[in-house]
Amino acid sequence: MQNVTPWEQGWVRIQEELRHHPGIQVVHETQGPVTRDSVPGATEGPSGPHLDASLYERSVRFSEIGSQWKTIDPYQLVTGEFFLTPLQQAVRENPPSFDPSLYSDEEQRIGVELRVIDDAPFTGTGSFVAIRLQSGVKNLEIWFSDHERGLWQMDLDYNTYVEHLRLTKGAFGWQHLYTQAPLNEWEFERTADRIVRMLDVLPHVFPECDYTPLRERLSARLS
Incomplete structure (x- = not known):
């Protein structure tokens, strides 16, 4: 594959790993063409607001890339989806829509500044993760909408988010490890169970990956 950065090649490998793993079924996947020959840098003007160049180094230039998947026997069921929007494209997009019946006035106010970087169009859950574009602010806030429970700021920056992704x-629900959602309360019992199952199963599916930081985070969140 020509003109692909090592970071982008890593995403290609993830899709290949999901596709060829005997314990995983890929339901849908997509990988569009690389939209530019050069890696974008920090720009302002036609390419969008000024962002630090390091953020673009952890973005992709595929017009779209995403996979919807689930584990199959002999593993317990874990489902997931990622669908990345290139950062250079995301900053030029309109904000997502916010139904007043699902989001507070404050969430809608914040929502005007959000641009989606990761969502789940194949599954159609309505959840998404977005960066917040604020004038004069270079350290982008990351926000997660799980559609059913409103909008949550994540305790991650952009680079760390995509590394955890x-x-x-x-895997669905992992983002709430890094929000203030009360995972030890009944309202989030299903979400907590989903995260626990993810961290039980994925280390067996992908033994080369180190899930220790996520397990430690879950333990702290549930204590």
């Missing part, structure tokens, strides 16, 4: 392969 690669580790989890987009």
